Amino acid sequence: MASTGSTPFPKWQLAILLGAPLAIGLGYLYMRSRFEDPEKKKVAELKAKTTISLDNEDNAKAAESAIDRAMKLKAAGNRAFHAGEYDKAIELYNDAIEACPSERAVDLATFYQNRSACYEKREMWEQVKEDCTFALKLNEKYVKAYLRRSRAAEKSGDLVLALEDVTSACILERFQVQSSLVNADRILKALGRQHAREALDKRDPVMPSKHFIKTYFSAFSEDPIAKVNVDANETCGFANAKKALEVQDYDSVVKACTEEIDAEGKYKYEALLLRATFYLLLGRHEEAHIDLANVITSDAPTKIRVNALIKRASLFTQLENTEKCLEDFSTAAQLDPDNSDIYHHRGQVYLLLERMDEATSEFAKAVELNPNFSIAYIQKCYADYRHAQLHKNIGALTTVRADFERALELFPRCADAYILYAQVLSDQQEWGRAEALFDAALAVDPNNATLYVHKGLVQLQKSTDFDKAVKLINKAIDMDDKCDFAYETLGTIEVQRGNLRRSLELFEKAIRLAKTELEMTHLFSLKDAAAAQLKVSERWGLDWTVS
Numbered sequence: 001m002a003s004t005g006s007t008p009f010p011k012w013q014l015a016i017l018l019g020a021p022l023a024i025g026l027g028y029l030y031m032r033s034r035f036e037d038p039e040k041k042k043v044a045e046l047k048a049k050t051t052i053s054l055d056n057e058d059n060a061k062a063a064e065s066a067i068d069r070a071m072k073l074k075a076a077g078n079r080a081f082h083a084g085e086y087d088k089a090i091e092l093y094n095d096a097i098e099a100c101p102s103e104r105a106v107d108l109a110t111f112y113q114n115r116s117a118c119y120e121k122r123e124m125w126e127q128v129k130e131d132c133t134f135a136l137k138l139n140e141k142y143v144k145a146y147l148r149r150s151r152a153a154e155k156s157g158d159l160v161l162a163l164e165d166v167t168s169a170c171i172l173e174r175f176q177v178q179s180s181l182v183n184a185d186r187i188l189k190a191l192g193r194q195h196a197r198e199a200l201d202k203r204d205p206v207m208p209s210k211h212f213i214k215t216y217f218s219a220f221s222e223d224p225i226a227k228v229n230v231d232a233n234e235t236c237g238f239a240n241a242k243k244a245l246e247v248q249d250y251d252s253v254v255k256a257c258t259e260e261i262d263a264e265g266k267y268k269y270e271a272l273l274l275r276a277t278f279y280l281l282l283g284r285h286e287e288a289h290i291d292l293a294n295v296i297t298s299d300a301p302t303k304i305r306v307n308a309l310i311k312r313a314s315l316f317t318q319l320e321n322t323e324k325c326l327e328d329f330s331t332a333a334q335l336d337p338d339n340s341d342i343y344h345h346r347g348q349v350y351l352l353l354e355r356m357d358e359a360t361s362e363f364a365k366a367v368e369l370n371p372n373f374s375i376a377y378i379q380k381c382y383a384d385y386r387h388a389q390l391h392k393n394i395g396a397l398t399t400v401r402a403d404f405e406r407a408l409e410l411f412p413r414c415a416d417a418y419i420l421y422a423q424v425l426s427d428q429q430e431w432g433r434a435e436a437l438f439d440a441a442l443a444v445d446p447n448n449a450t451l452y453v454h455k456g457l458v459q460l461q462k463s464t465d466f467d468k469a470v471k472l473i474n475k476a477i478d479m480d481d482k483c484d485f486a487y488e489t490l491g492t493i494e495v496q497r498g499n500l501r502r503s504l505e506l507f508e509k510a511i512r513l514a515k516t517e518l519e520m521t522h523l524f525s526l527k528d529a530a531a532a533q534l535k536v537s538e539r540w541g542l543d544w545t546v547s
C-alpha cells in the first residue's frame, strides 16, 4: 500500500496527544525526566572520565614544553581561523597536533576538533568527519565533535551517522539544548522519509482495506465519480468500474477504467480520475501523477478537474512539496470557489503544517459551504480547539466545547465526533467525561479497535499506569491484529518505559501495516529515534528501563 493522498485523520494525532510534536520528543521527553535519577550521575561520571594524567615523571618536563608549544600553535590557529584564513589555520593546527604529546589526549582531541572547524568552513565533509572521529577516539564525551560530525554527516547524506551523533550530543547535554533537539528532529524526519521511500519501493502495491477505501471516498462531499449516473444497461469500461466500486471489488477498478480510456469512451475523464485515485490508493505515485495531470490539463468538466487538483495537491503534501500543493489548491479554488472539498482538504494540509490560523479559516469555509458534511464539521471543531489552545483563548475554548456538543447532536452516528471531542476533554484533564465519550463511540462503532487504543491513552495521561494502558491496547490487537495504531502506541509506551528493543519490534509491526507515506515516514522516525538511542545507550552502558 502506500501513499493515499489525504486521509481524514492523519497520524499527527498521537504526537499531539502525548504533547510532543517532535518525533524524537517522545523518547526524549521521558529520558529527560530520568536524568533526575541515578542515571544522571552516570552521565556526569562519563563526562568527568576524560582527564588524563601524566604517568611518566621523567618525561613530564619535556612534555610540558611540548604542550606549551602546541598550545601556542593552537592559539595562532584560532587567530587565523577567526581572520577567515582557513588554510593557514589548518597548517597551524597540523603543527599543534604534531607537537602535542600523545598522552595529552584531551588537548589533542581539541586540536583535531579545531582543524575540523576549518574543514567545515571549506565544506570538506569527509575531512570534517575524519577529524571529529579522531577527536572522539581521544575524548568520547566531546559534545562539540559529535555535533560537528553530525552536521558533516547530514551534509554528505549519511543520515544514520548524523542521527547517532546528534543523539549522543543530546544525551550528553541532558536534552537541555533546544538547538540540538531541533537538529535531531530535522535529521529524523529526513531519515524517516528516506526509509519510508526505500520500504515503499520494495513493497508490492497492496490494496488498502475496504474500510480504508470507503473512508477515503467519504472525505469528498463533491465526488464527481459518485455523482455520475450510468444507465443500468450500459456496458462500457467505466460502467464496469462503477459496478466494481459498488460491490467493493476494488481489484477490478483499474482494469475497467483502462478499457474506458483506451476506447476513448464517453466517460474517459471520469475513468482517468478514478484510475488515478486507485493508483494513489495503491501508492503508485508516478502513474497517479500522469493520470491526474492529464485530467487537469484536459477540457473535462470543472468538478472533475477540481477533484483531480485536490488529489494532486494531497500527493504533493505526501512528497512534502508544499508550494506545489498550495498552488493546486489555489487553482482549484479559482475554478470552483464554492466547492467545500477544496477548503476541507486545504485545511488538513494547514493543520499538518501547524498553520493553525489558516487551518481554522479553511475549515470554517468548508462548513459554511456544506454544513451537513460531518467530517469537515468535526475537523473544524478540532482545528478551532487547537487554535484556541495555541492562543490560550479561554473564551474560544468554551465555544469549541459547545460546537462539539452540537456535533454530537447533529451526527450521533459519527464515531469521529466522539473521539475528537474526547481527545479535547482528556487534554483538559476531564478523564471521566473523555472515557464516557469513548464508551459512547464504542456503542456506535463496536468493532472499532482503535477506540481501545484511545482509551488506553486516556488511562496513560490520567495515571501514567502503563500496565492498565497496555492491557487496553492489547485488547485492540485481540480485536484486530492489523491495528497499526495499537502497535505504534505500544511502541511509544515502550520507549517511555525504556524498553527500546521491544519498541523497535512494535514500530516494525506498525510499519508493515502503514497505509500512507506520511504515516510510514512518521513511524520510521519513531523507530530510527529509538534505534539511535539504543545504540548510544549500549555504547555507554546506560540503562533507561523503569524498574
Ligand SMILES: *[C@@H]1O[C@H](CO)[C@@H](O)[C@H](O)[C@H]1NC(C)=O
Binding pocket: 078, 081, 082, 110, 113, 114, 117, 118
Ligand atoms: C578550538 O578549540 C577551543 C577549545 O575548545 C575553542 O575555544 C576554540 O574556539 C576552537 N577554535 C575553533 C576555530 O574552533
Ligand SMILES: *[C@@H]1O[C@H](CO)[C@@H](O)[C@H](O)[C@H]1NC(C)=O
Binding pocket: 231, 233, 234
Ligand atoms: C438503455 O435504457 C434506456 C432506458 O432505460 C434507453 O433509453 C437506452 O436507449 C438504452 N441504451 C442502450 C445502450 O441500450
Ligand SMILES: *[C@@H]1O[C@H](CO)[C@@H](O)[C@H](O)[C@H]1NC(C)=O
Binding pocket: 369, 370, 371, 372
Ligand atoms: C442539510 O440537511 C438538511 C436536512 O437533511 C437539509 O434540509 C438541508 O437542505 C441540507 N443543507 C445543505 C446545504 O445541503
Ligand SMILES: *[C@@H]1O[C@H](CO)[C@@H](O)[C@H](O)[C@H]1NC(C)=O
Binding pocket: 009, 211, 215, 415, 416, 419, 445, 447, 448, 449, 450, 451
Ligand atoms: C475507528 O474510528 C476512527 C476514529 O479515530 C476512524 O477514523 C476509523 O475509520 C474507525 N475504524 C473503523 C474500522 O471503523
